[in-house]
């Protein structure tokens with residue numbers, strides 16, 4: 015095991031003995047594995063840029079994270095999130111964001127996926143308008159995945175990326191026409207424990223943003239952005255002060271690159287409950303750099319549970335029942351559309367969880383139909399585009415959007431949704447309706463453990479029971495179990511009348527582990543990290559205090575410092 019310092023991460027190594035070393039600027043220490051390809055990303059100049067960002071913004075980030083803690087305390091003491099009276103002038107003011115760059119006017123279908131090499135090529139060739147390359151929900155942030163991801167994105171932006179699938183003897187290359195690339199860095203909360211700056215682990219998202227921006231801004235603007243860009247997605251913000259930090263980071267990056275202010279554009283995911291009350295404020299802070307908001311529905315549900323962790327009157331029903339038809343979810347989507355269109359930017363829809371079912375045409379058609387229905391609701395509500403988890407879904411989603419957009423690339427000017435101006439705090443907080451069942455508890459457990467086992471072995475998005483599962487959906491499973499255990503809820507939906515307690519949960523865990531082993535097979539079960547995942551998941555579900563993020567604790571298990579002799583692994 016690694017030896018932890020006072021901040022929870024291994025202390026930086028004093029030097030590098032044996033093997034090649036990165037050429038680092040003053041105060042930077044790279045503790046991840048070295049290879050010649052990685053060294054092309056971790057250049058002295060790129061690291062200097064990351065270190066400059068870290069030094070300039072670390073106090074702002076620390077403050078923003080302290081504010082999150084204060085807000086959590088307020089909610090835990092019975093407070094509710096709501097609109098901030100101090101920024102009423104922003105919500106009521108008549109201002110708009112900078113015009114949408116022509117390169118990304120049409121974003122009807124955006125495919126998302128991790129930065130794995132073959133998937134990057136497939137996504138760019140998929141026929142979607144945009145590919146969101148993900149360092150976040152869909153990626154397990156191991157050193158290998160992250161830096162390999164940067165190699166892949168650089169090759170993609172340079173147009174030189176290729177991949178040889180030896181088993182199938184198939185070579186993957188980019189088509190002439192490709193999707194426009196957006197990149198989603200990690201959330202503020204995750205450190206990058208393989209890069210130390212001034213003795214502390216770097217902020218994960220500054221590493222993701224800084225390395226990508228440094229290496230790609232020029233080529234991207236030439237080949238993809240028609241003179242603007244690069245483009246980003248920004249996850250998991252809770253307050254506009256966090257958007258203000260991003261805005262300053264963008265200005266700092268533009269200055270370094272010598273490009274015009276407002277070149278970088280970002281879509282912010284509204285995927286925390288506190289952020290839904292800050293949508294105008296977030297757009298306002300980013301008004302020169304914004305290209306919309308997105309309904310990150312899965313993290314939003316997770317955040318609803320987390321925000322109300324001390325409110326037993328706001329327990330949610332079985333996870334499968336919390337869809338966009340719930341009043342609080344519909345209100346969130348309606349207000350997001352109204353806010354974006356009033357400010358002149360895209361209102362993006364979210365991810366349907368269904369994926370193609372290859373070996374069962376009937377089930378496949380049923381899954382596709384659910385996706386179509388979800389997308390039809392989005393486009394009719396006024397969304398300008400949406401997400402697709404898998405290339406196989408793109409034709410159906412594209413058809414729904416093109417058939418309902420009146421030959422226009424977006425609906426910013428045609429679907430104002432003034433009716434949504436009446437969405438109230440109560441609408442946005444309304445308790446979801448539905449029942450709780452033993453199967454809900456079992457499914458959360460089965461899915462949560464399998465997802466975590468995949469994440470620990472380097473895969474951040476997986477197909478489970480014909481649905482896409484990623485960090486956000488796994489979080490729902492975890493916090494829902496925690497909530498049900500904490501308040502000993504009655505499972506009122508299956509006539510069994512059982513109450514959730516440690517005994518029952520212990521039995522469920524045992525039985526679901528047996529089921530997982532049966533389903534994946536003994537050999538895979540033994541080789542995989544199911545037992546470790548089970549330990550982490552169970553601890554988090556039964557902890558007296560709810561952990562903020564599943565991936566924070568789990569991250570410690572995927573940090574691998576090199577050379578091995580120095581890191582005491």
Ligand SMILES: CC(=O)SCCNC(=O)CCNC(=O)[C@H](O)C(C)(C)COP(=O)(O)OP(=O)(O)OC[C@H]1O[C@@H](n2cnc3c(N)ncnc32)[C@H](O)[C@@H]1OP(=O)(O)O
Nearest residue numbers: 126127133136137151152312365403404475476477482486
């Ligand atoms: C809550 C949120 O944040 S949502 C956004 C984050 N989540 C995501 O981005 C999920 C992205 N999707 C995926 O990772 C995958 O589609 C999964 C894990 C859900 C399903 O994966 P699989 O079952 O392995 O897919 P499947 O075997 O059907 O893949 C078929 C082909 O499509 C490709 N493919 C599948 N999904 C994607 C994708 N999102 N991007 C690019 N290519 C993809 C595969 O690489 C494979 O290519 P090949 O035929 O050339 O080998």
Ligand SMILES: O=CC(=O)O
Nearest residue numbers: 310311312313486
């Ligand atoms: O990031 C998207 C989500 O739904 O969470």
Ligand SMILES: [Mg+2]
Nearest residue numbers: 151310313486
């Ligand atoms: Mg998310």
